[in-house]
Amino acid sequence: MSNATTTYADFYRQSIDKPDAFWASQAKLIDWFKPFDRVCNYDNPPFAHWFEGGQTNLCYNAVDRHLKDRADQAALICVSSETGQEKTYTFKELHVEVQRMAASFRALGVQKGDRVLIYMPMIAEAAFAMLACARMGAIHCVVFGGFASGSLASRIDDATPKVIVSADAGSRGGKVVPYKPLLDEAIRLSSHKPEAVLLADRKLAPMAMVAGRDHLWNELRETHLDAQVSCEWMNSTDISYTIYTSGTTGRPKGVQRDTGGYAVALAASMKHIFDGRAGETYFSTSDIGWVVGHSYIVYGPLIAGMATILYEGLPTQGMDGKPDGAIWWSLVEKYRVTVMFSAPTAVRVLKKQDPALLKKHDLSSLRALFLAGEPLDEPTARWISEGLNVPIIDNYWQTESGWPILTIANGVEEKASKFGSPGVPMYGYRVKLLHESTGEELTKPGEKGVVVLEGPTPPGFMQTVWQDDERFVATYWKTVPGKMVYSTFDWGIRDKDGYYFILGRTDDVINVAGHRLGTREIEESISGHLQVAEVAVVGVADALKGQVAMAFVVPKDAGLLQDSAASLKLEKEIMKRVDDDLGAVARPARVRFVTALPKTRSGKLLRRAIQAVCEGRDAGDLTTMDDPAALEQIRDRVAAA
């Protein structure tokens, strides 16, 4: 609700000028078992420790504390247009299920500080598992269910989980996607082996059980029906979870988050940014495998006492499995959703549907639609804004930040959005634009620079890279000469009113339909094919998905370029390889064969030049290029396609 006495500018200034007082006041939004002694310890930059000395629990704040006032209100609403199933858990029922899951974990040997890897479709058990970990102080690592064995194996090795939680299968577009064989293959590939695997059996696909290792949740649950597992009081700075994200190297990074800071950050954002109120319903269409799923499917709405919808399925498929471009709007109507969160790509998919579908259901409960994960183009924003007639709020953030960096805080003061801009810096974030090479701060409107944050980063922000403080500092805090600032690796500009515009990544990360992918990971998978000599993967603009991956491959046998049947065969094999290693999300949209790749004289791949040529733009300064013919060849291949 707007607070007429506070302007957002004042609110923001307080967070920057008097951060301790500001965050101490926000910390009242959650329940503490033991109050904190110190708001922020920044004695050892860039490591910020929030609410030191305090003790709390994420699950307690998300579930238990609501039992007093709203035990019988909806907490978790699970809807699957894939299986046609729909089930609501009240806070009381959620409390019971989470304890059953926690007791099952305990029976499998999980203790405080152990890792539990969660590789699951969008089903209730995924949320139970996350909350059960938080309840007992185990660290969850959710891996997106769309990732394949290779990606999963490298995450198992990094997280070294004691237990893995999974299911027989997910389903997409009516097609069953078995998870168990992918998981078994990942465990075969990984050096670390979990002690136990807990499986939810949806009866969608047969499961080969490994005796002594694999356990059925459906059975274990029965033995813990009345389980009571109390919340483990965690130090505020104790780790709650890690989530893997892609960077410029092939090795994914485990983004590590604390407990108290995260809980406060989410509670504050639910109030000031999303303006979600207890007793209402929140609907985020993301997946628990992404940070949005952690913050705004599971923890954020529940901490705020809201019901949250966990949706499995496409945006265009009805509960009967038949096409229905209004399925999401029917859920808004049925569950009286007040706040919705989605991604621009999803809206671009809906934009292909009959616009009358936006008017088919009663959407009067909806107050705002938040969109994030990738740039929101103006035509998409206008289309949905006119169709729904509610504010469309772009918000910019990253896996690392855990909650929005730039947006509009309508819960503090209602402010107009500007098309193409996610908005202004959120409270607690010291956002700056720096010159790419000199590191000089850019203060004039319209100047393009790297978006950076000055420390200390606010509560909820990543603590470090899991088990690798050095990598955290080297990757994020040492990119600008002479300055210790956090780089977002995004280009941005600021206009005269202080609104930011994000212009894309400064590194080799691409964004396909809101999914963040490292081009290096895809290149590593492709170069593992015996017939591939070299490969470059770039992100190319795409009208629907924002970007798609395009691979340029130098085959070991140059004769392949003249043989269309052999080229086609290798292209298919390359696609399959990426599917098997990383998952279909990472599969290149196109593979083109060339005899050489454009590089600098020192041998560095000129990915940005390749990308520019693919998008029909000027390739920029090529004075350091070794072999100009290589770029011409790419231009020809793209033109010929």
Ligand code: AMP
């Ligand atoms: P992820 O960590 O997967 O959430 O990806 C974060 C990246 O997605 C950011 O660094 C940006 O490049 C991009 N991104 C996220 N939200 C937005 C937005 N609202 N506008 C433009 N780019 C965005």
